[in-house]
Amino acid sequence: MSASSGSIAIIGAGSVGAAIAYSLLLRQVVADIILVDINHEYCQAQVEDLSDATFLSNVRIRQGTAEDARNADIIIISAGAKQKPGETRIGLIDRNIKVLESVTKSLQPIRSDAILLIVANPVDILTFYAQRLSGLPRNQVIGSGTMLDSIRLTGILAKKLKVSDSSIHAFVIGEHGDSQYVAWSSATVHGRPLLKALPLTKTEREEIATTTRMKADSIIKVKGFTSYGVAAVAARMCEAIIFDHRKILPLSHWQEDLGCCLSLPAVLGRKGISPFQVDLDETEQQFLVQSAQALRLIIKENDQNS
Numbered sequence: 001m002s003a004s005s006g007s008i009a010i011i012g013a014g015s016v017g018a019a020i021a022y023s024l025l026l027r028q029v030v031a032d033i034i035l036v037d038i039n040h041e042y043c044q045a046q047v048e049d050l051s052d053a054t055f056l057s058n059v060r061i062r063q064g065t066a067e068d069a070r071n072a073d074i075i076i077i078s079a080g081a082k083q084k085p086g087e088t089r090i091g092l093i094d095r096n097i098k099v100l101e102s103v104t105k106s107l108q109p110i111r112s113d114a115i116l117l118i119v120a121n122p123v124d125i126l127t128f129y130a131q132r133l134s135g136l137p138r139n140q141v142i143g144s145g146t147m148l149d150s151i152r153l154t155g156i157l158a159k160k161l162k163v164s165d166s167s168i169h170a171f172v173i174g175e176h177g178d179s180q181y182v183a184w185s186s187a188t189v190h191g192r193p194l195l196k197a198l199p200l201t202k203t204e205r206e207e208i209a210t211t212t213r214m215k216a217d218s219i220i221k222v223k224g225f226t227s228y229g230v231a232a233v234a235a236r237m238c239e240a241i242i243f244d245h246r247k248i249l250p251l252s253h254w255q256e257d258l259g260c261c262l263s264l265p266a267v268l269g270r271k272g273i274s275p276f277q278v279d280l281d282e283t284e285q286q287f288l289v290q291s292a293q294a295l296r297l298i299i300k301e302n303d304q305n306s
């Protein structure tokens, strides 16, 4: 397979940015990957390390500037502070909004058909602010959201059912964080309602949802960060955009009726994201509204303090 002629810029060449570059490189999503970081020496070392892997593909990787990044097909923002063990994603808000402000300013004038993909946390809040700050249409600014949580959930269910992950369609909705919720009512295994194939008690469902929600915390407690899961998510998102797959994925995007960005399944292609109607039961709908309320409150408080 050969890579498409496009380019992807990754702003923030830390653990997550480098893992995303590695996933893109192995999957040959585009011919050119550009890494940008305020720490030029560190960024160059990441580029040198990654370039030792390019013999597996025809992908070129180099360090670039914000001027290079603004002309890329996709710009991924993975710049910013990460959680310390025990810290919540929301706890990063002050530091990472400042980083986002500086990054979006440096990207001006941004290419009008660019897709801005937000990975840094708190991802739903930063996606909202990136839409406000970038000047791009809202459907072109997307957060990785609960796609990673949905993959974690699917992994647990697949083990219990002893089937492959790809046979299961189940997603987590709402915030990539504490107020997320599993949409059990629409989960299926090869088209069969999941709860018929795997009758779970309420307690068992709650245990699975908690394990899913807490997975990042349990990894961060031991190794200090997560990177591979979100890198695979970002690579899949980039493939869907570059090759216009129009894949339905649970991603963070603007919700007109909820007044914030959070995750619901939506269609991802070359022009960005477009809504997809999903059926939620009453409880799921209530949790979604609560998740949106929690996110809107954070935005309101942040706007008042700034």
Ligand SMILES: NC(=O)C1=CN([C@@H]2O[C@H](COP(=O)(O)OP(=O)(O)OC[C@H]3O[C@@H](n4cnc5c(N)ncnc54)[C@H](O)[C@@H]3O)[C@@H](O)[C@H]2O)C=CC1
Binding pocket: 011, 012, 013, 014, 015, 016, 017, 036, 037, 038, 039, 042, 078, 079, 080, 081, 082, 083, 092, 096, 099, 102, 103, 119, 120, 121, 122, 123, 144, 145, 148, 176, 225, 226, 227, 230
């Ligand atoms: N959405 C998700 O599912 C996930 C999100 N994350 C988030 O990704 C972010 C990055 O995490 P890591 O890579 O582990 O952190 P890291 O500390 O390894 O890397 C962050 C990088 O950002 C750079 N940076 C800071 N300010 C910058 C600026 N203004 N312009 C350019 N570069 C800048 C730093 O120099 C550093 O190299 C964190 O916010 C973390 O919470 C991490 C894992 C999963």
Ligand SMILES: CC(=O)C(=O)O
Binding pocket: 089, 121, 148, 216, 226, 227, 230
């Ligand atoms: C760190 C983070 O957001 C995650 O791994 O889910």
